[in-house]
Amino acid sequence: MLLLSSYPRINTCNVKNITRKKFKKVVVLLSGGLDSSCLAYLTSKGCYHNKNKVFALTFDYGQRHKKELKGAIKIAKKIKAKEHKIVKIDLTLWGGSALTDRKIPVPQNRRLTASSIPVTYVPARNTIFLSFALSYAEAIGASEIYIGVNSVDYSGYIDCRKTFIDKFQKLANLATITGVYGDKIKIKTPLINLSKKEIVKLGLKLGVDFSLTWSCYKGEKLACGVCDSCRLRLRGFKEAGIEDPLPYR
Amino acid sequence: MLLLSSYPRINTCNVKNITRKKFKKVVVLLSGGLDSSCLAYLTSKGCYHNKNKVFALTFDYGQRHKKELKGAIKIAKKIKAKEHKIVKIDLTLWGGSALTDRKIPVPQNRRLTASSIPVTYVPARNTIFLSFALSYAEAIGASEIYIGVNSVDYSGYIDCRKTFIDKFQKLANLATITGVYGDKIKIKTPLINLSKKEIVKLGLKLGVDFSLTWSCYKGEKLACGVCDSCRLRLRGFKEAGIEDPLPYR
Numbered sequence: 001m002l003l004l005s006s007y008p009r010i011n012t013c014n015v016k017n018i019t020r021k022k023f024k025k026v027v028v029l030l031s032g033g034l035d036s037s038c039l040a041y042l043t044s045k046g047c048y049h050n051k052n053k054v055f056a057l058t059f060d061y062g063q064r065h066k067k068e069l070k071g072a073i074k075i076a077k078k079i080k081a082k083e084h085k086i087v088k089i090d091l092t093l094w095g096g097s098a099l100t101d102r103k104i105p106v107p108q109n110r111r112l113t114a115s116s117i118p119v120t121y122v123p124a125r126n127t128i129f130l131s132f133a134l135s136y137a138e139a140i141g142a143s144e145i146y147i148g149v150n151s152v153d154y155s156g157y158i159d160c161r162k163t164f165i166d167k168f169q170k171l172a173n174l175a176t177i178t179g180v181y182g183d184k185i186k187i188k189t190p191l192i193n194l195s196k197k198e199i200v201k202l203g204l205k206l207g208v209d210f211s212l213t214w215s216c217y218k219g220e221k222l223a224c225g226v227c228d229s230c231r232l233r234l235r236g237f238k239e240a241g242i243e244d245p246l247p248y249r
Numbered sequence: 250m251l252l253l254s255s256y257p258r259i260n261t262c263n264v265k266n267i268t269r270k271k272f273k274k275v276v277v278l279l280s281g282g283l284d285s286s287c288l289a290y291l292t293s294k295g296c297y298h299n300k301n302k303v304f305a306l307t308f309d310y311g312q313r314h315k316k317e318l319k320g321a322i323k324i325a326k327k328i329k330a331k332e333h334k335i336v337k338i339d340l341t342l343w344g345g346s347a348l349t350d351r352k353i354p355v356p357q358n359r360r361l362t363a364s365s366i367p368v369t370y371v372p373a374r375n376t377i378f379l380s381f382a383l384s385y386a387e388a389i390g391a392s393e394i395y396i397g398v399n400s401v402d403y404s405g406y407i408d409c410r411k412t413f414i415d416k417f418q419k420l421a422n423l424a425t426i427t428g429v430y431g432d433k434i435k436i437k438t439p440l441i442n443l444s445k446k447e448i449v450k451l452g453l454k455l456g457v458d459f460s461l462t463w464s465c466y467k468g469e470k471l472a473c474g475v476c477d478s479c480r481l482r483l484r485g486f487k488e489a490g491i492e493d494p495l496p497y498r
Contacts, residue, residue, distance in 0.1 A: 085342050089381075093334050096388030117426055124384035127424045131380040135373035139345030164423045171416040175376045175408050177366055 023053050025142035026188075027133045030056045030084075032071030034233055035148035035191055037213040038203040042190060043146050044079035045206065055142060056084040057133055061125070062092035064099050064106070065219030074212040083140075087132055097122040099217060106217045108226040117156045118228060120217055126159035130168050130187065137185045138176045146188045153196035153236060155228045165189055196236025204242060211245040222249045272302050274391035275437075276382045277330075279305045281320030283482055284397035284440055286462040287452040291439060292395050293328035294455065304391060305333040306382055310374070311341035313348050313355070314468030323461040332389075336381055346371040348466060355466045357475040366405045367477060369466055375408035379417050379436065386434045387425045393435045402445035402485060404477045414438050445485025453491060460494040471498045 028043050030036045044054045056079075058072040069086065076084035095101030098119045107118050126149065133145045149160040158164060169187045173179040191199055203210060215233040216223035223230050225248040237244040277292050279285045293303045305328075307321040318335065325333035344350030347368045356367050375398065382394045398409040407413060418436045422428040440448055452459060464482045465472035472479050474497040486493040 087339065087342065089338055090336065091384065093336065094385050094388040096384075121426065122384075123387035123426075124380055124424055127383060127420065128377070128380040131373055131377040134376060135340065135345075135371075136343050138372035139343040158426060158429050159424050161423075164420070167416075167420040167423050171376065171413070171420045174410075174413045174416050175373055177370065177372075177407060180407050 023051060024144065025053045025055060025082075025137075025140060026144040026146060027055045027057055027137045027140075027142045028081075028146045029129055029133055029148065030058050030072045030076060031148075032058065032068035032073075032075060032213060033148075033215050033229070034196075034203070034210070034213050034236070035150055035199055037071065037075045037210075038199050038206060038208050039146055039148040039191060040075050040079050040081070041203065041206040041208050044081070053082040054079060055136065055140060056081040057129075057136055058084065058086045059129060059132070060086055060088045061122075061128075062090050062100050063219070064102065065214065065217050067216075067219040068214040071212050071214045075209075078209060078212070085136065089128070091122060091125070091128075094123075106224075106227050108224070109231070110228055112228060112231065113156065117158065120155065120228060121157050124159070126157075126164070127168070130172075134172050134176060134185060138178050142185065143183060144186045144188050146190070148191050149189050150191050150194060150196075150199070152194060153232050155232070160192075162189070162192060165192070195239075196232050197239035200236045200240040200242055204240070214246070216246075222247050224249055272300060273393070274302045274304060274331075274386075274389060275393045275395060276304045276306055276386045276389075276391045277395040278378055278382055278397065279307050279321045279324060279333075280397075281307065281317035281322075281324060281462060282397075282464050282478070283445075283452070283459070283462050283485070284399055284448055286320065286324045286459075287448050287455065287457050288395055288397040288440060289324050289328050289330070290452065290455040290457050293330070302331040303328060304385065304389060305330040306378075306385055307333065307335045308378060308381070309335055309337045310371075310377075311339050311349050312468075313351070314463065314466050316465075316468040317463040320461050320463040324458075327458060327461070334385065338377070340371060340374070340377075343372075355473075355476050357473070358480070359477055361477060361480065362405065366407065369404065369477060370406050373408070375406075375413070376417070379421075383421050383425060383434060387427050391434065392432060393437050395437045395439070397440050398438050399440050399443060399445075399448070401443060402481050404481070409441075411438070411441055414441070444488075445481050446488035449485045449489040449491055453489070463495070465495075471496050473498055 030040050056076040091100045098104040098106045215229045217227040218224045305325040340349045347353040347355045400410045464478045466476040467473045
């Protein structure tokens with residue numbers, strides 16, 4: 001059983017606090033990608049010693065790579081999520097991203113720098129996702145929301161950064177009855193300071209079935225290997241010295 | 250033509266700034282209720298001298314009073330909104346409110362105090378609505394988002410208060426590319442300090458067709474007259490000395 005203390009950079013997880021209560025309800029944002037799948041495993045076991053009741057939340061938002069939803073469904077079953085809600089929202093209504101507007105091509109072999117934000121950025125996506133998670137958490141009485149944002153090996157999306165999460169936490173504390181009058185719902189980001197290599201290694205220790213996860217933005221039969229998401233994933237596996245079981249073109 | 254300066258309590262609207270640019274794009278959250286309908290008229294004319302291009306945004310969220318959507322569609326046409334998006338989201342997936350869970354009855358003749366939050370509160374609803382508005386605004390290049398929250402004659406919903414809006418503004422500034430690198434998208438709440446009586450009077454001056462608006466939470470053929478929303482509306486009309494054209498039971 002993995003203890004998070006063996007991962008010194010995962011410092012947002014306080015094992016003592018987490019294991020104090022039995023069967024805490026937690027909402028986990030699960031896209032079906034590599035990061036959120038590792039996160040889902042992490043919340044359901046590992047440091048938490050099966051003490052969490054995981055309520056998984058996935059969005060069918062009109063993404064080009066809708067294929068990731070299949071992965072999310074399988075991962076939610078694997079981790080024995082207490083509940084798995086798939087929320088249908090249509091962000092193609094206004095597009096503004098290569099992921100929600102088919103007329104904008106997905107960049108290939110782009111230079112990966114955190115300072116340039118690619119056209120795959122979806123306007124306010126994480127704000128929307130966290131808002132739903134907050135609503136869900138408050139309705140079911142969950143005490144924590146887990147989101148697999150990462151600001152080391154990532155595409156430079158601004159809504160993956162700690163400053164954004166901190167601001168959302170402050171908003172959440174004022175936006176809900178729970179926040180104002182009860183125990184605040186905490187936003188947890190245990191992967192935020194991990195590199196992709198470290199996430200792959202973490203997934204391996206947790207027993208994540210990587211073949212169920214999907215990262216490629218194109219969402220075709222085979223992963224393209226050249227979009228930002230594929231490249232970050234491939235680099236992570238390579239650096240971790242593990243073979244990615246997904247089929248690539 | 251109404252000038253907002255004649256409404257001293259509407260102090261969030263700076264006419265000078267607003268009229269500086271021609272055809273500014275603004276997103277207006279429009280439920281089809283009394284407040285948001287007055288807001289929609291206000292943003293499309295009045296102090297803005299028809300300089301705004303209004304992009305109306307309405308949510309079909311599984312609300313008991315889905316009937317309000319018809320009003321929203323008519324109001325959007327009346328104000329000649331440049332675009333009107335109706336976003337379908339299903340908040341009945343987890344309910345937690347008398348408006349999204351048919352098993353919870355709508356309270357009748359409840360004592361109206363801001364300190365007690367009724368079961369018609371929908372978990373994180375305004376956070377969700379503003380998140381979508383932020384996404385929409387960023388995608389179309391709008392510079393302002395208008396929301397008809399009101400914290401004088403209201404049901405005590407915590408996500409209608411200025412502190413909540415201020416926190417959302419801070420989040421928005423960090424959650425979007427526009428917020429971080431461009432002109433920040435501003436959240437505007439011109440009705441926040443108005444009483445219901447003042448909103449009715451404002452609507453009258455703006456020429457709002459009140460018969461198109463819908464407030465009753467029950468959403469039946471006739472307004473019930475006893476839910477919080479009906480009672481606040483009726484009291485507003487009464488205090489303004491105007492007859493509410495809606496049919497009541």
